[in-house]
Amino acid sequence: MLEHVLNGLYYGSILFMIASGMTIIFGVLGILNLAHGELYALGAFCAFSIVGFVAGQVAAPTGPATTIVFGLVVLAGSLAAAAVLLPVGGALEAAFIRPIYDRDEVYQLLLTYGLLLVLTDVMKFVWGPSPVDVGVFSAINEIPTTELVGFSYPSYNVLVILIGVAVFAWLAWFFDRTKTGRIVRATAINREMSTAIGVSTDRMFTLVFAIGAFFAGFGGAMVSIGPSSASLGMGLSWLVLSFVVIVIGGLGSLKGAFVGALLVGVSSRVVTPYYPQLELAVPFLLMVLVLLVRPEGLYGTWGEIQ
Amino acid sequence: MLEARDLRKEFGELRATDDVSLEFGKTDGEMVFIVGPNGAGKTTLINLLTGLLEPDQGSVVVHGEENGAPVEDDITGMAPEERVRRGLVRSFQIVHVFEEMTVRENLRVAVLSRYDKTLSMRSVDDSHEEVETEIDGLLERFRLTDVQDEVAETLPHGDRKLLDVAMSFGLDPTYLLLDEPTAGVATREKEYVIETIVEASEADGVTTVTIEHDMDLVKEYADRLVVLHEGAVFREGDPSLLETDSELRRVLLGVNE
Amino acid sequence: MSRFLVERDGQTRVRLSEGMELTKSQSVLAVLGLVVLFAVPDITRLTSLSFQAIHRGILFGLAAVGLNLLLRHTELVSFGHAAFFGVGAYGAAVLASHFDVSSGLLLLVGSVLASTAIAVLIGYFVAGYLDIYFALLTLAFNQVLYAFVLQSGYFNYSDGLSVRPDGLNPPTLFGLQWTSSGYDLILYYFTVVVLVVSLLAMWKLVNSPFGRALDAIGQDRTRARFVGIPVEKYVWIAFAISGVYGGLAGGLFALLQLHVSPEPTLYAFVSGEILFMAILGGFGTLVGPVIGGVVLVYLLIQAPFYVEYYNALTGLVLIAVVLFLPEGILGSIPKIGTGLARRRSDPGLLREDVATVGSSLRRGVSRAVTTVRIIVFGVN
Numbered sequence: 001m002l003e004h005v006l007n008g009l010y011y012g013s014i015l016f017m018i019a020s021g022m023t024i025i026f027g028v029l030g031i032l033n034l035a036h037g038e039l040y041a042l043g044a045f046c047a048f049s050i051v052g053f054v055a056g057q058v059a060a061p062t063g064p065a066t067t068i069v070f071g072l073v074v075l076a077g078s079l080a081a082a083a084v085l086l087p088v089g090g091a092l093e094a095a096f097i098r099p100i101y102d103r104d105e106v107y108q109l110l111l112t113y114g115l116l117l118v119l120t121d122v123m124k125f126v127w128g129p130s131p132v133d134v135g136v137f138s139a140i141n142e143i144p145t146t147e148l149v150g151f152s153y154p155s156y157n158v159l160v161i162l163i164g165v166a167v168f169a170w171l172a173w174f175f176d177r178t179k180t181g182r183i184v185r186a187t188a189i190n191r192e193m194s195t196a197i198g199v200s201t202d203r204m205f206t207l208v209f210a211i212g213a214f215f216a217g218f219g220g221a222m223v224s225i226g227p228s229s230a231s232l233g234m235g236l237s238w239l240v241l242s243f244v245v246i247v248i249g250g251l252g253s254l255k256g257a258f259v260g261a262l263l264v265g266v267s268s269r270v271v272t273p274y275y276p277q278l279e280l281a282v283p284f285l286l287m288v289l290v291l292l293v294r295p296e297g298l299y300g301t302w303g304e305i306q
Numbered sequence: 307m308l309e310a311r312d313l314r315k316e317f318g319e320l321r322a323t324d325d326v327s328l329e330f331g332k333t334d335g336e337m338v339f340i341v342g343p344n345g346a347g348k349t350t351l352i353n354l355l356t357g358l359l360e361p362d363q364g365s366v367v368v369h370g371e372e373n374g375a376p377v378e379d380d381i382t383g384m385a386p387e388e389r390v391r392r393g394l395v396r397s398f399q400i401v402h403v404f405e406e407m408t409v410r411e412n413l414r415v416a417v418l419s420r421y422d423k424t425l426s427m428r429s430v431d432d433s434h435e436e437v438e439t440e441i442d443g444l445l446e447r448f449r450l451t452d453v454q455d456e457v458a459e460t461l462p463h464g465d466r467k468l469l470d471v472a473m474s475f476g477l478d479p480t481y482l483l484l485d486e487p488t489a490g491v492a493t494r495e496k497e498y499v500i501e502t503i504v505e506a507s508e509a510d511g512v513t514t515v516t517i518e519h520d521m522d523l524v525k526e527y528a529d530r531l532v533v534l535h536e537g538a539v540f541r542e543g544d545p546s547l548l549e550t551d552s553e554l555r556r557v558l559l560g561v562n563e
Numbered sequence: 564m565s566r567f568l569v570e571r572d573g574q575t576r577v578r579l580s581e582g583m584e585l586t587k588s589q590s591v592l593a594v595l596g597l598v599v600l601f602a603v604p605d606i607t608r609l610t611s612l613s614f615q616a617i618h619r620g621i622l623f624g625l626a627a628v629g630l631n632l633l634l635r636h637t638e639l640v641s642f643g644h645a646a647f648f649g650v651g652a653y654g655a656a657v658l659a660s661h662f663d664v665s666s667g668l669l670l671l672v673g674s675v676l677a678s679t680a681i682a683v684l685i686g687y688f689v690a691g692y693l694d695i696y697f698a699l700l701t702l703a704f705n706q707v708l709y710a711f712v713l714q715s716g717y718f719n720y721s722d723g724l725s726v727r728p729d730g731l732n733p734p735t736l737f738g739l740q741w742t743s744s745g746y747d748l749i750l751y752y753f754t755v756v757v758l759v760v761s762l763l764a765m766w767k768l769v770n771s772p773f774g775r776a777l778d779a780i781g782q783d784r785t786r787a788r789f790v791g792i793p794v795e796k797y798v799w800i801a802f803a804i805s806g807v808y809g810g811l812a813g814g815l816f817a818l819l820q821l822h823v824s825p826e827p828t829l830y831a832f833v834s835g836e837i838l839f840m841a842i843l844g845g846f847g848t849l850v851g852p853v854i855g856g857v858v859l860v861y862l863l864i865q866a867p868f869y870v871e872y873y874n875a876l877t878g879l880v881l882i883a884v885v886l887f888l889p890e891g892i893l894g895s896i897p898k899i900g901t902g903l904a905r906r907r908s909d910p911g912l913l914r915e916d917v918a919t920v921g922s923s924l925r926r927g928v929s930r931a932v933t934t935v936r937i938i939v940f941g942v943n
Contacts, residue, residue, distance in 0.1 A: 032695060034835075087938045091931035098930065099886065105695065106640050110842055111885040113835060117878030125872065206934050240706065240831055247699050280710030284703045288688070291700055295692065356789070390791035402786035404779050415779045419791040424776040427767065429581045434772075477790060 003153065004270045010157040012265020013164025017219030018238055019245040019257045020171060021212025027252030028188040028208045031097060032105070034112040036216055037239030038119035039085055043217025044224035044234060045123055046084045048132045051077030051225050071159070074225055082218035089213025090206045097209065098202065116235075124232055131231035132224075160222050167215060168258045175254065184208055188252075244283045248290045250297025259298060307331045308394065308481045308513070312364035313354050315347075322350040323361070324537035331481060331513030337504070338515045339524045339545070341558060342534035348517045349399065351534065352483045355515075356396045357386040368392055390419075393480030399489050399517075401466045405459040409450050409469055412458055413441045416476035440476070447506055448472040464495040468502060475506055482507065484516040488523065496520060500527060521548055521558075533558065583766060596850070600755050604748055616864040617857055618751055618819060622812045623648075624856020625758055627840040628765055629808025631852045632801055634841055636769060638781035639693070639798070643701030644837045646685065646708050647806040649829030651678040651813025653712065656724035656823040661717075665728040667736045667750075667818055674814025675807055681708070682806020683799075690798040693784070702831055709829040723824025726817045733821055747819075754815055758853065761808060766849055768804070777801055809837075836863070843884055845891025854893050887920070 022036045054077040096115060100108055175181040187194040187204045195201055224230045245264050249256020268282045278285075290297065308330045315323040324347070330338050340348050353359040355366055365382040381389055404412050417437045418424055428434065445451040448468045453461060458469060467487060474482055487503060488496040500523050507514050518524050524531065525545050533541040533554060541547055541554050548554065569578045576584040585593060599606075600621075607614040626648045633639045654677030655670040664670055685704045692700055712718045728734055733741070736749050768774050779787040780794050788794050817823050827833065836859060844855025862880065866873035888895050906912045 087935040090934040090938045094934040095927040095931035096882065099927075103885075103889070106634070106838075106842060106846075107885050107889060109640070109698075109835075110839055110881055113839065114878040114881030114885065117874040117881070121872040121875035121878070124874075210938060236832070240702075243699055243702065247696075247703075251695065277714040278710075280713065281707050284707045284710065287703045288700070288707070291692075291696070291703075292688065295696060358785075385793070386788045387791045387793045390789060396789055398785070402783050402789070404782040404786065406782055407778065411775070415775055415787075415792075416790045418772045418775070424772050424792060424797075427771045427773065429583070429767075430770055430772050430775050473786075473790060 001270070004273060005266055006153055006157065006161070008266030008269035009161045009164075009262060010265070011269055012262040013161050014219050014223050015238070015241060015245055015265055016164050016258055016261035017167055017215045017222070019242040019249075019261050020167065020254060021214075021216045022242050023246040023249065023252055023254060023257040024171070024208055025212045026246065027254075028184055029093075029097070029205050030101070031108050031112065033209075033212070034109060034239065035092070035115040035119055036212070036242065037235030037237075038116050038123070039089065039213045039216040039235075040220040040238055041230065041232070041235035042088065042119065042123060043082055043085055043220030044230035045127050045132065045220075046081035046217065047078055047221035047224050048127075048230055050081045050084075051221070053077075054080070071155075075159075078218060078221035078225060081221040082214050085213040085217030086210045089210040092213070093206050093209035094202075098205070101205075116239075120232055120235075127230075129232065131229050163222065164261075167218070168254075171215075171254055180207070241283055244287045247297055248287050250300030253297065253299040256297055256299035307369040308355065308515075309367040309369060310351070310355060310364070311367055313351070313361045313366070314363040315350055315354055315359060315361050321537050322347045323354060325364070326351060326534075326537075326539055327364075328532060328539065328542070330515050333529075334513070335508060335511040336513050337507065337527055337529045338513075338532060339528040339530075340515060340517045340532045340534060341519070341521070341524060342540070343558065345536075346534040347537040348534050349485055350537075352396060352485055352515070352517065356394060356483060357381075357384060357389050368394070390477055393478070394483070395474045395477045395479035395481070396483040397470050397474050397485060397487060399485040401463075401470050403458045403466060403469050403473065406457065408455050408457055409461070409465075410441060410445070410454040412469055412473060413444050413476050414438075416473040417441055417444075420477045444472050444476050447475070447509075448502055464491050464499060467491055467499055471499075471503055471506075475510070475512075478510075479512050482512050482514045484514060486517050486519065488518065488520060496523065524548065579763075580767075583763075583770065597759070600758075601752070604751060613861070613865055614747070614751075615819075616861045618747075618754065619816065619864065620857035620860035621754060621758060621853060622816045622819065622856075623837060623840060623860050624844070624853035625761060625815075626809045626812035627837050627844070627852030627856050628761065628849075629805040629812070630837055631841045631846050631849075632765065632769070632777070632805050632808075634838070634846050636774060636777040636781050637798055637801055640695075640698040640838065641701045641805070641834075642698040642831070642838060643685070643703075643705035643834050644805070644809050645829050645831065645833035646701070646705040647678040647682055647809025648813040648816070648833065648837065649708065649712070649825070650681045651675065651810030652817040652823040652828045653718060653724070653813075654678065654810065655814045655817035656726050657718075659726045659728045659734060659817075660724045663728045665735050666738070667734040670726070670734055670818065671811070671814040674817065675810045678806050678810020678813060679803060682803045682809070686799045686802035686806070690795045690802060702834065705829070705834050706831050709825055709831065712829055713825045718825075721825060723822060726821045726823060734818060750815070750818055754819075757811065757815065761811065762849060762853075765808075769849070773797070773800075836860075839881060841891075843881070843891055845894030847890060847894045851891050851893035855891060858892065886923070 018036060018040050021039075022033055025031055025033050025036075051074055054073055092115065096111060100111055175185055183194070183199055184204050184207070187199060187201055191201055194204070220230075241264065245260040246257050248263060249258070249260030264283045264286060267286060268279065271282050272279045294300065310326055310328045313323050313326045314321070330336065340351070342348055350359065354361050360383060365380055368379045368381055370377050370379060379392070381392065381394070404415060407415070414430070414437065417440050418426075418430075418434065421434070421437060423434060423437070426434075445454050448471065450465065450468060450472060453465060458466065461469065467490075471484070471487060484503070488499055491499050503514070504527055506512070525548060528545040531541070531543060531545045531547055532539060535557050540557060541551065548558075567578055569576050569584065571584070574586060576586055577590040578584045603617055604614060606612065607617065626644060629647070630641055630644045633641050651674035654674040658664040658670050658673040664673070685701070689697060689700045689704070713721055718724060726734065733743075733746050736746065736753065741749055769777075776787070776792050776797055779790070779792060780797060784794055813828060816828065840855035840859045841852040842855065843859055844853065845851030859877075862877050866876050870876055884891065890898070
C-alpha cells in the first residue's frame, strides 16, 4: 500500500511539473495550451541527447561517492535539457500565440492544436520516428534504493518527488515574493492597468510561457531518464491528464495544480492495482466528481494566480 | 401585489439585505422608487425578488385572486424564468440585450417566449402573425421603429436602454423591476427614457419598482418612495419626504443641515 | 411568382418551404453541391481521389454539423463529440456482433438510440456549465466512455467489434445482400440522402423560434433567462439533438468500416478533430462543417501517403486558418469572391496580398528571434 502511495506521489510530481506550466499559462495568458504535452516530450528528447552526452563523460556509479556524482551529473543534464525549452517556449509565444490573445477561445484551441501537430513532426524530424530507448541511462536504476522505515524504494523516484515539491515551492515563492512574480500576477488580473503603469505585457507573457515550457521540459527530462524512454506519442496522454489536474485544482491556481496532481497521481496508483480496469477512468471520474461539487475546482479563482 | 417578507441575504460578514419587508403594487400601476446610497442593498433586493439570488431567510410572495378569493403564491426558490411567467420581469443596470441580433429579433425572442412559442418548429420570420403585430406595437411605443433592423450592439446607448425595457414590456409584465434605467444615459435623454417607461406602464397598468439616483426624476414620477440604508428599510412613504426629512437627506446626499 | 419563387428586398429568392429561402447564387451553389455529392463515386473512379476518404469525411462532417448547433448557436465549445460518434458506431457494432441484427437500417436505429441516450445523460450534467468548463467536462465524459470501452470485454477491448452480423458478410441494405463494391456505392448514396435530410432538418431547426432561443442563450444567458427561456433545459435539448447527429454519423461510419474500435471513434482527439472540422469549414454557416469534415479527414487520411511529415502539414493548415481564414472555408467565400473580383480588375492587389502574408510571417519570425536573443543572451 505504501509503495502504491509513493508511486502515486512520484507520478503526481511529474504530472505537477507539466500541469503547473499549463495552469500558469492559462491563468496569466488566458490560453489553454494544447501543445504543452509536446513541450514535455521535447524535454524528454533533449534529455536523451544532452544527458547522454554528459553522462558519457563520467563512469557508471560503483560506490556511494560516485553515485552522488552521477546523480548530480544527470540532474544537471536534465536542467540543461529543460533550459532548451526556455527559448523554444519564448519563440513559440512570440511568433504564434501573441497574435491571438484577443480571439475567441475556440481559435486559441485550434492554433495550439496546430502547434501540437507541428511540434510532433519537428521531433520526428530530429530524433526519428521510433522511440529513443533507455540504453546507457539504465545505470540510474543501479542507484541503491532508499530505506524508508524498513521499506525499500528506488532513490531516483524519491528524488523526483522531492524535486516536485521543490518546484512547487519555487513557483509559489516566485509568484508571491519576487517583484517580477507580483508584476506577472498583476498583469493577469488587469492587462490595461499594467500597460498603463509601464509594464510590458508582451515581455511578461513571453516570460510566463517560457517558464511553463521550462517545467514541462524538466518533467519530460526527469521522467525519461528514469526507467523509461521517449517516444513521439508520449505527450498526448499527459496532456489530457494535465487538463484533468488543473480542472480539479481550479484553472489558473498553482496550489490547485499541486494538490490536483498529487490527488490524481495517488488515487490512480492506489486504485489501479486492485481495479486495473479503472486505470484510465479514475482521473476523469475524480474530475467529474469535483466539478459537480465545486464547479470552479478546489482552489478555483477564475484565472488568477494564487 | 408583490411582497417581500423578512428577506435577509448575507455575503460573508456583510448583511446586504437586512430583514426587509415591503409590498409593491398595493394599487394597480403603482410606481415605487427605491433610493439609497451606494451599497445600500438596492440591487440585491431586486436580485432576491427576481430569483437571481436566493435569500438566506424570508420569502417572496405574489398575491393574486382566484374566484374572488385572495390567494398567496410563494415563489421563493423558483427559477427566474418561472417568475417571468408569473409576470415578474426585470431589467439590469448594465444593458442586457442579444447583441448580435437586430432590434426586431431581440423583441421577437421576448414576445415568442411570452406566447410560449419558443419550442415551436415553424419558421421564425414569417409565421406567428400575432407576435409580429405585437412587435410593431412595441417598436412604436418605444420609438424604435426606425432602427428596427439595426444590430443591437451598434445602437446608441439610449436606444439600447429603451430596447432593454421594450423587451421587458414584450413579456407582458405585472411587476416590472428596473435597475437604474437611466444609468449611463445622457442627461438630456434621461427624461425621455423615463417618460417612455412611465407612459407604457400607465397604459398597461404595470406596477414598477425602479432604482434611481436622479432625485429630480424620483420627485416627479414616484407614487411611493422606499429608502434603503445598510441593507434595511430606512424610510418608506411619500416622495415629499425627500424635501422634509432632514435625516433622510443627510443619509442620501451626505448633506448636513 | 410561382410557389417556389418569392420576391424579397428586391431580390428573387428560391423558396423551399416556409422560412427556407435561398438567394439566386446560393441556389446555384446548392444545386452544384448536390450534383458534386452524387457524382463523387464517378469522379473518384476517373481521378486518383480516394472514395473512402471522402465518404468518411462526409460522415465526420455530419457529426460536426451536430456539434455546430452548440458552437454556433448556444456558443458552447464541445470537446467531447466523439462520445456520440463512438457510441453510435458501437451501437451498430454491438447489435451486429452480439445480437446478429443483419439489417443495416436497424443497426442505424440502434446507433441513434444509443447516442441519444448518452447525450441525454451527459447533457443532464453539463447543461449548466459555460466556456472552458463546458469544453473540459464534455472532454472528461468522453474519456470516461473511452476508458470504459477500452477495458471492457463486452466491447472486445482495444481490438473492437466487427459489424458483420454473420461474421462474414456486411449487413443488408434495404433488405438485400450486396457485393462489396455495390455495398459501398449504395451506402454512399444512402449517406448523401441522410446528409441532405439532416442538413434540411438543421436548417429548419435553427430558423425556428427554438433556434432563436438558442441564439439568445448563446449571446446573453442572463437576459435569456429573464425573458423566460429555461436555459438549462434548452441547452440540454440542443445537446441531445447534437447527439442524434453524432450517433447517425457514427452508425453510418460503422456500416462503412464494418469494424469499430475505440481509437478512431471514441478517443478525445477525435472530438478535437470534429470540433476543428466545424471551424475549418466555417462554423458560421450550415454546410461549412461538412466541407471542413471532408477537407480535414481527407488531409488526415491521404497526407501520410504523400508526405512524411503529414502532422506538420495538417498543423500548418490549422494555423493558417486561424491566422488568415478565421471564418473558415465556406464562411470566407463571400469575402474571397469579392476579393477575387477586385483583384481581377486590379492585379496590383495580389502583390499586396503576398506582401501582407510575407510581412506577417516576417514579423512573427522577427518577434521569435528577438525573444530567443533576449532569453539566451539577455540583451535585446
